[in-house]
Amino acid sequence: MLLNDISDLIERLKKRGARRVVLQFPEGLKRRSAEMVAALKEAGFEVVVSGDPCYGACDLALENLGSSDVLVHFGHAPVDEQPKVIFEPWAVAFDVTVLENALPFLRGTTLGLVTTVQHVGLIPAMITFLQSRGITCTVGEGSRRTPFPGQVLGCSFAAARASGADEILFVGTGLFHPTGIAIATRARVIALDPLSGTAQEVRGDILMRRRFAVIEKARGARTVGIIVSTKSGQKREKLAERLVRLSDNAVIVTMREVTPDELLNLGFACYVNTACPRLAYDDQVRFPVPVLSPQEYEILCGTRTWDEYAIDEIV
Amino acid sequence: MLLNDISDLIERLKKRGARRVVLQFPEGLKRRSAEMVAALKEAGFEVVVSGDPCYGACDLALENLGSSDVLVHFGHAPVDEQPKVIFEPWAVAFDVTVLENALPFLRGTTLGLVTTVQHVGLIPAMITFLQSRGITCTVGEGSRRTPFPGQVLGCSFAAARASGADEILFVGTGLFHPTGIAIATRARVIALDPLSGTAQEVRGDILMRRRFAVIEKARGARTVGIIVSTKSGQKREKLAERLVRLSDNAVIVTMREVTPDELLNLGFACYVNTACPRLAYDDQVRFPVPVLSPQEYEILCGTRTWDEYAIDEIV
Numbered sequence: 001m002l003l004n005d006i007s008d009l010i011e012r013l014k015k016r017g018a019r020r021v022v023l024q025f026p027e028g029l030k031r032r033s034a035e036m037v038a039a040l041k042e043a044g045f046e047v048v049v050s051g052d053p054c055y056g057a058c059d060l061a062l063e064n065l066g067s068s069d070v071l072v073h074f075g076h077a078p079v080d081e082q083p084k085v086i087f088e089p090w091a092v093a094f095d096v097t098v099l100e101n102a103l104p105f106l107r108g109t110t111l112g113l114v115t116t117v118q119h120v121g122l123i124p125a126m127i128t129f130l131q132s133r134g135i136t137c138t139v140g141e142g143s144r145r146t147p148f149p150g151q152v153l154g155c156s157f158a159a160a161r162a163s164g165a166d167e168i169l170f171v172g173t174g175l176f177h178p179t180g181i182a183i184a185t186r187a188r189v190i191a192l193d194p195l196s197g198t199a200q201e202v203r204g205d206i207l208m209r210r211r212f213a214v215i216e217k218a219r220g221a222r223t224v225g226i227i228v229s230t231k232s233g234q235k236r237e238k239l240a241e242r243l244v245r246l247s248d249n250a251v252i253v254t255m256r257e258v259t260p261d262e263l264l265n266l267g268f269a270c271y272v273n274t275a276c277p278r279l280a281y282d283d284q285v286r287f288p289v290p291v292l293s294p295q296e297y298e299i300l301c302g303t304r305t306w307d308e309y310a311i312d313e314i315v
Numbered sequence: 316m317l318l319n320d321i322s323d324l325i326e327r328l329k330k331r332g333a334r335r336v337v338l339q340f341p342e343g344l345k346r347r348s349a350e351m352v353a354a355l356k357e358a359g360f361e362v363v364v365s366g367d368p369c370y371g372a373c374d375l376a377l378e379n380l381g382s383s384d385v386l387v388h389f390g391h392a393p394v395d396e397q398p399k400v401i402f403e404p405w406a407v408a409f410d411v412t413v414l415e416n417a418l419p420f421l422r423g424t425t426l427g428l429v430t431t432v433q434h435v436g437l438i439p440a441m442i443t444f445l446q447s448r449g450i451t452c453t454v455g456e457g458s459r460r461t462p463f464p465g466q467v468l469g470c471s472f473a474a475a476r477a478s479g480a481d482e483i484l485f486v487g488t489g490l491f492h493p494t495g496i497a498i499a500t501r502a503r504v505i506a507l508d509p510l511s512g513t514a515q516e517v518r519g520d521i522l523m524r525r526r527f528a529v530i531e532k533a534r535g536a537r538t539v540g541i542i543v544s545t546k547s548g549q550k551r552e553k554l555a556e557r558l559v560r561l562s563d564n565a566v567i568v569t570m571r572e573v574t575p576d577e578l579l580n581l582g583f584a585c586y587v588n589t590a591c592p593r594l595a596y597d598d599q600v601r602f603p604v605p606v607l608s609p610q611e612y613e614i615l616c617g618t619r620t621w622d623e624y625a626i627d628e629i630v
Contacts, residue, residue: 030580034538037566051542051570051577063545064569067552223349227366230378237382251352254379255366256571262366265345
């Protein structure tokens with residue numbers, strides 16, 4: 001499978017007249033870099049590897065393009081237009097009959113179907129399988145950041161919303177995406193991990209209760225750092241400028257990687273995260289102080305009510 | 316003391332007509348950022364804080380200058396010219412009579428005197444004190460990266476070399492600088508920690524024995540990552556290009572922060588560090604595989620002999 005990928009990639013690189021190429025891999029694929037380097041050197045390219053952490057197409061190693069012709073970004077679909085970047089998918093296949101495991105959890109016979117980028121190629125097969133079980137799927141168009149129909153990101157649930165369904169099946173790993181979908185759509189959400197075969201209903205209220213507690217913990221914070229990412233697809237400066245004006249105690253803090261160590265070193269009493277939305281929700285247990293989403297900070301400052309709680313998405 | 320610092324800084328910022336200012340602190344001073352932000356906001360500036368890890372003037376948050384007028388970098392002297400950066404020293408005072416503790420370790424009566432940037436202001440007082448004890452000091456000019464006479468960095472021992480002395484007194488914290496000085500100059504080196512008062516002779520051969528073992532461990536590595544930093548003052552691309560040509564197994568890997576996690580994720584059998592020289596020497600115990608200095612890699616590849624072993628410096 002790898003060699004197929006590479007022959008196609010070599011074709012695209014040659015078409016562009018690339019001579020020197022930077023490769024960027026997400027954390028789960030970094031181990032494959034040495035074999036990919038060897039194959040591309042064999043094909044006549046000069047190769048450089050980006051060694052920084054990478055969790056999405058929002059985090060492109062563009063600083064390498066000064067000394068290279070093309071950046072090949074593996075494993076993610078583009079979240080924005082980038083002329084000198086090739087996005088090289090890394091599909092992960094599974095047997096679609098595993099969807100059988102989700103059937104006992106469904107209430108209706110029409111379903112919104114969403115998944116992550118590595119499985120979008122299987123959406124037609126998933127639809128056919130579900131149809132054979134009497135279930136009709138709707139697959140919504142995504143946003144600018146999710147180019148494939150039915151594709152969701154941890155920061156964009158537009159395809160779930162666009163499905164218009166009351167019941168949504170998320171096929172993918174982990175509970176963050178389906179939890180976000182549940183809060184964003186207020187639909188009933190079933191999550192199926194296609195690799196382990198585990199299916200379950202996922203509700204948003206557990207996360208929301210936890211977040212309510214974090215907001216309360218942030219009350220009275222004398223110093224607030226409004227985090228702005230320096231990563232290409234996470235830099236929400238306008239949002240941060242608006243939030244920093246909500247309190248005299250707030251200041252903008254720029255960061256590349258938002259880590260517990262750096263938040264501790266800086267010593268602010270509370271942070272607001274405008275970088276990757278998952279950070280605030282997923283990593284709170286690792287952080288030394290409350291890290292709020294933009295919407296949660298608005299609730300803290302009284303410019304949004306709790307009933308208007310919304311999950312943070314990058315649009 | 317802080318308020319003195321700030322009134323001077325405000326003066327310099329106003330002279331430049333700065334309106335929006337980014338503050339960057341080394342790890343040990345980050346905790347002071349909130350109070351500095353408050354004081355500069357009080358003085359009428361818009362303020363942003365750089366929250367990324369920072370270990371030297373080689374690591375300037377220049378990416379922030381797109382949206383701000385000036386970067387104020389605290390705690391370090393400049394290692395290169397930067398028109399939009401103000402370097403704001405952060406002197407750490409001590410009672411120079413603590414040098415008494417070093418006297419029992421000295422053999423001669425002439426001495427090369429070196430220290431780190433936070434103590435360079437005390438060099439005249441240290442000279443006077445040592446003179447009163449019958450010891451004559453020479454203070455060498457530094458390199459382009461160490462603008463103060465007698466100043467050394469972990470990556471530049473030029474001032475120690477320029478002292479021309481057979482016996483050198485290093486006044487500062489930790490054993491890395493004096494070890495580097497011992498290897499770089501082959502002089503006898505005494506280290507005095509002015510805060511704890513501890514004095515000791517520091518030899519280079521212990522580090523060199525350890526490094527010999529690391530080189531041997533790297534023999535036979537099938538994949539070699541030549542690390543190039545993306546930080547402003549650590550980016551040694553030409554050196555890396557030369558090193559990568561020494562072996563077909565080698566590839567350039569760009570990194571901002573060189574961390575054990577990322578080296579493990581990438582999965583190379585050996586790395587060569589052209590970023591901050593201290594990383595290879597100081598952090599080997601934390602790294603999963605051998606991380607060689609450029610000179611050590613040349614020894615491994617047979618283009619340098621062990622007798623020509625040299626400590627890595629950035630010139």
